[in-house]
Amino acid sequence: MRYWATIIFLTLSLSGFAQKKKANVKSQSVGTVRKGELKNGVRLPYKSGNFSYFSPFSYGVLRRAYVNSKVYRTVIEAYQICEKTCPNQKFRVMECSRKHGGKMKPHRTHQNGTSVDFMTPLKKKDKQFRFYDHLGIWHYLMAFDKSGRMKGTRKVKIDYETMAKHIIALDDASKKEGLRIKKVIFKIELQAGLFKTKYGKELKRRGIYFVRALPKIIDNLHDEHYHVDFEEVGKVVANH
Ligand SMILES: [Zn+2]
Numbered sequence: 001m002r003y004w005a006t007i008i009f010l011t012l013s014l015s016g017f018a019q020k021k022k023a024n025v026k027s028q029s030v031g032t033v034r035k036g037e038l039k040n041g042v043r044l045p046y047k048s049g050n051f052s053y054f055s056p057f058s059y060g061v062l063r064r065a066y067v068n069s070k071v072y073r074t075v076i077e078a079y080q081i082c083e084k085t086c087p088n089q090k091f092r093v094m095e096c097s098r099k100h101g102g103k104m105k106p107h108r109t110h111q112n113g114t115s116v117d118f119m120t121p122l123k124k125k126d127k128q129f130r131f132y133d134h135l136g137i138w139h140y141l142m143a144f145d146k147s148g149r150m151k152g153t154r155k156v157k158i159d160y161e162t163m164a165k166h167i168i169a170l171d172d173a174s175k176k177e178g179l180r181i182k183k184v185i186f187k188i189e190l191q192a193g194l195f196k197t198k199y200g201k202e203l204k205r206r207g208i209y210f211v212r213a214l215p216k217i218i219d220n221l222h223d224e225h226y227h228v229d230f231e232e233v234g235k236v237v238a239n240h
Pocket residue numbers: 107110115116117226227228
């Protein structure tokens with residue numbers, strides 16, 4: 001019994017130590033999200049508090065959960081804010097960047113540790129719906145109609161209010177790190193549904209930039225997840 005207690009204690013202390021260490025790391029994002037690299041990237045935890053990463057394969061084999069240290073702290077802090085604004089809600093992070101950045105197919109961006117995909121929260125009869133959270137990388141293939149209902153299972157729909165609260169939390173958390181949300185990519189025909197909600201209106205008020213023109217193939221992919229790019233405040237970087 002004491003043996004196990006010691007092992008558990010050591011594991012927890014080590015993971016606590018690892019988290020603390022990550023909190024002090026300084027990463028460097030080089031180039032752009034389309035052509036860039038990541039130096040000293042940090043990997044988001046697979047599971048912590050109210051969130052987890054969406055695919056063990058993407059996390060452990062493809063190793064795509066790395067971000068810039070400032071983005072790391074922003075993502076973690078935002079979920080802590082969500083503990084209060086969306087109690088009992090479970091969130092999932094999807095693909096980020098590789099350890100040293102660079103090309104990461106099929107994404108056209110995600111190259112320098114400043115891009116993060118977030119799983120769109122769903123609900124069914126006003127209750128959080130997480131059945132499809134376990135699809136792993138196949139989750140990217142899910143599709144929704146323009147009213148935000150899942151194709152084939154119309155009772156399941158996008159929880160725009162929770163999604164907006166999460167993006168507001170990201171906006172607040174990013175400021176503490178000297179970052180800001182550079183842009184959000186979310187299917188254009190679904191944006192009206194998001195901005196109609198109480199917290200969606202707050203997104204508008206804050207002027208958080210949602211991309212309004214996208215190639216069809218990219219637009220169609222961004223319904224079951226939304227993509228967020230962060231940038232340093234005051235840093236002017238070419239978009240391409
Ligand atoms: Zn993305």
